[in-house]
Structures are given as structure tokens and as C-alpha cells.
Amino acid sequence: MGLDKVRKTSLSDAVTDSVIAWIREGRYRAGDRLPTERELAERLGVGRTSVREGLRFLEKLGILEIRQGTGTMVRSLSLGEVFDHLVPVQTIIDLPDRDVRHIMHVRRVLEAESAQLAAQHATERQLGRLDELLDGMAASLERPRDYLEMDLEFHVVVAEAAANPVLAHLIDLIRTIYTRYFEIVLRDPDMNRTSLDFHRKLYAALRDHDPKPPASTSSPT
Amino acid sequence: MGLDKVRKTSLSDAVTDSVIAWIREGRYRAGDRLPTERELAERLGVGRTSVREGLRFLEKLGILEIRQGTGTMVRSLSLGEVFDHLVPVQTIIDLPDRDVRHIMHVRRVLEAESAQLAAQHATERQLGRLDELLDGMAASLERPRDYLEMDLEFHVVVAEAAANPVLAHLIDLIRTIYTRYFEIVLRDPDMNRTSLDFHRKLYAALRDHDPKPPASTSSPT
Numbered sequence: 001m002g003l004d005k006v007r008k009t010s011l012s013d014a015v016t017d018s019v020i021a022w023i024r025e026g027r028y029r030a031g032d033r034l035p036t037e038r039e040l041a042e043r044l045g046v047g048r049t050s051v052r053e054g055l056r057f058l059e060k061l062g063i064l065e066i067r068q069g070t071g072t073m074v075r076s077l078s079l080g081e082v083f084d085h086l087v088p089v090q091t092i093i094d095l096p097d098r099d100v101r102h103i104m105h106v107r108r109v110l111e112a113e114s115a116q117l118a119a120q121h122a123t124e125r126q127l128g129r130l131d132e133l134l135d136g137m138a139a140s141l142e143r144p145r146d147y148l149e150m151d152l153e154f155h156v157v158v159a160e161a162a163a164n165p166v167l168a169h170l171i172d173l174i175r176t177i178y179t180r181y182f183e184i185v186l187r188d189p190d191m192n193r194t195s196l197d198f199h200r201k202l203y204a205a206l207r208d209h210d211p212k213p214p215a216s217t218s219s220p221t
Numbered sequence: 222m223g224l225d226k227v228r229k230t231s232l233s234d235a236v237t238d239s240v241i242a243w244i245r246e247g248r249y250r251a252g253d254r255l256p257t258e259r260e261l262a263e264r265l266g267v268g269r270t271s272v273r274e275g276l277r278f279l280e281k282l283g284i285l286e287i288r289q290g291t292g293t294m295v296r297s298l299s300l301g302e303v304f305d306h307l308v309p310v311q312t313i314i315d316l317p318d319r320d321v322r323h324i325m326h327v328r329r330v331l332e333a334e335s336a337q338l339a340a341q342h343a344t345e346r347q348l349g350r351l352d353e354l355l356d357g358m359a360a361s362l363e364r365p366r367d368y369l370e371m372d373l374e375f376h377v378v379v380a381e382a383a384a385n386p387v388l389a390h391l392i393d394l395i396r397t398i399y400t401r402y403f404e405i406v407l408r409d410p411d412m413n414r415t416s417l418d419f420h421r422k423l424y425a426a427l428r429d430h431d432p433k434p435p436a437s438t439s440s441p442t
Contacts (some may be wrong), residue, residue: 013281053277060234060278079320099300102387109334109388110327166323167330170391 011046015054018044023063023074030076034064083169107174108215111155114171115213117162119206126161130154130203137199141192154199158206232267236275239265244284244295251297255285304390328395329436332376335392336434338383340427347382351375351424358420362413375420379427 022028034040037055041048055072058064062081065073118126133154140146152175159168198214205213243249255261258276262269276293279285283302286294339347354375361367373396380389419435426434 016281056274057278057281060237099387102385105385106331106334106387106391109330113327113330164323164326166320166327170327 011050012053012057015040015044015046015051016057019054019058019064028074030074032074033070034072034074036071079166079169083173103174103177107171110167110171110174111158112213112215114155114159114162114164114167115202115206115215116211117164117167118158119209119211119213121163122158122161122206126157127203127207129157130206133157134196134200134203137192137196141196144192147192147195151195151199158202161206232271233274233278236261236265236267236272237278240275240279240285249295251295253295254291255293255295257292300387300390304394324395324398328392331388331392331395332379333434333436335376335380335383335385335388336423336427336436337432338385338388339379340430340432340434342384343379343382343427347378348424348428350378351427354378355417355421355424358413358417362417365413368413368416372416372420379423382427 019028019034028034034055035043037048037051040051040055044051055064055066059066059072062077063075065075067073122130133150136150137147137154140150155171155175156168159171162168201214204210240249240255249255255276256264258269258272261272261276265272276285276287280287280293283298284296286296288294343351354371357371358368358375361371376396377389377393380392383389422435425431
């Protein structure tokens with residue numbers, strides 16, 4: 001029975017892999033209809049249950065759209081959707097401490113770039129929101145969770161102001177992973193004061209279009 | 222019938238979302254066993270088919286391990302596995318030209334950091350491999366595809382030498398997306414010569430532990 005299960009899993013995986021390969025090679029493009037379940041089962045030499053399971057997986061990933069009656073269509077998948085699909089997975093991965101440090105390092109690199117681009121591109125509305133958030137953060141120094149929420153939004157606004165959606169997605173993704181480890185950060189009572197000081201300097205640099213905004217070397221948030 | 226299908230999809234999605242939320246909240250951790258299908262169906266108020274489908278999706282993502290007889294276990298998911306799961310999806314997304322430019326920008330930022338870290342940490346073995354690749358690239362100037370393959374490996378070795386696996390995963394992921402658009406790049410006959418020159422300078426900087434290695438501002442590969 002255990003063996004049956006393993007075989008079934010790998011057969012539906014084979015269906016998934018084949019469909020992905022066809023899309024990658026350009027045999028089926030966004031908007032195209034895939035062959036019927038029966039045709040796919042014949043072509044791939046597997047049962048219809050495996051075909052259905054493989055297609056359903058791709059539907060859940062947003063790659064296919066299955067409609068009773070009209071068939072299975074290839075969807076056009078944007079970068080934003082791919083990242084959205086990832087978020088649940090990212091939030092539950094188990095990271096050793098070493099990886100957390102590596103993630104912090106990458107986060108700093110991406111956010112330094114984000115700040116540099118934001119200094120060039122930030123709109124008045126975005127600068128206004130950052131200013132509001134700084135006021136909110138100053139008023140929340142004794143409430144670490146409220147502070148952290150505004151702190152996170154601060155960086156999201158900076159990433160948006162950078163006007164590079166790929167950079168913004170990556171920063172958001174890394175923050176989602178990283179936020180799980182904030183419990184450790186929240187234990188340090190002086191953290192928010194150091195952090196507020198950094199965010200104020202960053203804001204001033206963005207407002208003044210400083211080409212070298214400060215990087216968060218000490219602030220963990 | 223169409224409605225039935227939609228309802229079924231959202232019920233199994235609800236199962237998926239609930240299990241992810243439980244893991245995120247720490248109610249079930251890596252190594253723990255989930256309740257039986259029957260118990261889950263009762264607790265969530267959905268049919269067993271939806272439970273099975275929701276769990277199977279999480280199994281395919283690597284979050285759960287379903288074993289007939291012993292039950293469903295929460296797996297420990299590493300960052301590497303998450304990225305591996307992503308690769309098939311990443312290779313088939315549809316990017317507008319604007320996003321390709323944004324991706325190139327992020328790639329340059331990450332690879333500049335990767336080169337800086339590699340200048341500090343590259344081993345003799347890694348430097349030796351880079352040197353070999355440069356020879357291979359020089360010999361393949363008239364064969365763009367061979368050249369490109371070695372060029373890609375060059376950057377993978379640099380990312381490994383940077384000794385930050387998160388950075389290496391992100392660079393690999395971005396290259397996987399980006400490689401789809403190399404057809405455009407391959408049309409330019411002078412591309413490889415410019416590129417080889419850049420890679421030689423980068424290698425020399427890594428070998429000499431130059432803290433500011435050259436950044437690929439002109440080389441598209």
C-alpha cells in the first residue's frame with residue numbers, strides 16, 4: 001500500500017513536469033488550451049487520476065485554469081503572483097541561525113539599493129507617508145509590536161518608492177521570512193530607540209535626494 | 222457543474238490555508254503528526270476529498286509527508302528546498318519587458334555583492350575553476366550557447382564563493398528567470414567579446430582580493 005502511494009505521487013509529478021516542460025518550450029503558451037484528460041493520459045502513458053492530480057497542482061500554483069466544459073487553459077502568470085504563491089511556504093520554513101544571519105545580510109544589500117533608488121524616485125505622497133510613520137514610531141517606543149508594524153510599512157513604502165517591483169517583491173519576501181525571527185529582536189528594550197534614529201536619518205536622506213542614503217548596519221528592523 | 226468545481230477548489234484551499242496557519246502559529250512543528258483525515262474533515266467542516274486534496278498539495282510543496290498507515294507528518298523545509306520548488310514556476314512566468322529590465326537591475330546588485338564577498342572568501346579550488354571557465358569561454362567565442370553555459374557557471378561559482386547561501390539561491394533564481402530572455406542577447410555577435418573582457422577583470426579582482434570588484438554594467442550575461 002505504501003508503494004502504491006509512492007508510485008501514484010511520482011506519476012502525477014511526471015504529469016506536472018511534462019506540462020511545465022511543454023510551456024517552457026513554448027508548445028503551449030498563455031491562453032492555449034491543453035489536450036483533454038483522456039488525451040493527456042494516453043500521451044503520457046498514465047492513468048486519468050494521475051493526470052487530474054497533476055493538473056490540479058498546477059491549477060493551485062496559478063499556472064493552469066481548469067474549467068468544466070471548456071477545458072484546461074494555460075494562464076499568464078505574473079511575477080507578483082509567483083511571489084504571492086510563495087509567501088505561505090516562506091513563512092513556515094525552518095531556518096538555522098546561520099541562514100538567519102545570511103538573510104539579514106541580503107536584506108541589507110537589497111534595502112540599501114532600495115533606499116538609493118527611492119532617493120531618486122520617491123514622490124511627495126510617499127515622503128509624506130514616511131514622515132507620518134516616523135511620528136507613529138516615535139509615539140510607539142514603549143509598544144514594540146506597534147512599533148514593528150510601522151517599521152515594516154516604512155520599508156515597504158521605501159521599496160515602492162524605489163520603483164523597481166522586482167526589488168520590492170524580494171524585499172517583501174525576505175522580510176516575511178525574517179519576521180518570524182523578530183521574537184528575539186523584541187527582547188531588546190533599546191532596540192527601538194536605535195532603530196528610530198536610523199529611520200529618521202534614512203528619511204532625511206530620501207527627502208534630500210542624497211545619492212548615498214544610510215544603510216542599516218546596526219538596526220535589526 | 223462549473224460551480225461545483227469552484228466550490229471544491231476553495232474548500233481544499235481552506236484546508237491548505239488552515240494547516241499552514243497551524244504550522245506558522247507553532248501548533249504543529251516539524252516532526253509532528255497531523256490529525257487523521259476524518260478528524261480534519263470534522264474539525265474544518267469539509268468533506269474528506271477536500272481534506273485529501275489540500276494535504277496532497279502541501280505534500281507536493283514539501284511541507285507535509287503523507288505515509289499510508291503512519292499518518293501525515295510535518296516536514297522540516299529548508300530554504301534550498303523552497304527555492305527548488307520554485308524553479309519550475311519561475312521558468313514559465315510571463316514577464317513584460319519592463320520587468321526584465323528591473324530583474325537585470327536586481328541581478329547586478331546581487332552579483333556585485335556576491336563578487337565583493339567572493340573576493341574575501343574564494344578558495345583556491347574555486348579560483349581554479351573560474352580560471353578554467355575563462356579558458357573555455359575564450360575558446361567558445363564563436364559558439365554563443367557553449368559560451369553562455371560557461372558564463373552561467375562562472376557566476377554560480379562566484380555566488381558559491383561568496384559563502385552566503387541565501388544570496389546564491391536568489392542569484393540562481395533570478396538567473397533562471399532571466400535566461401529565458403537570452404535569445405535576444407544571443408543575437409548580438411560582439412556580446413561575448415565584451416563579456417569575456419568583463420569576466421577576466423572580475424576574476425583578477427577576486428584572485429587579488431580586491432574589495433571593490435568590477436560590476437557588470439555593460440555585460441548582459
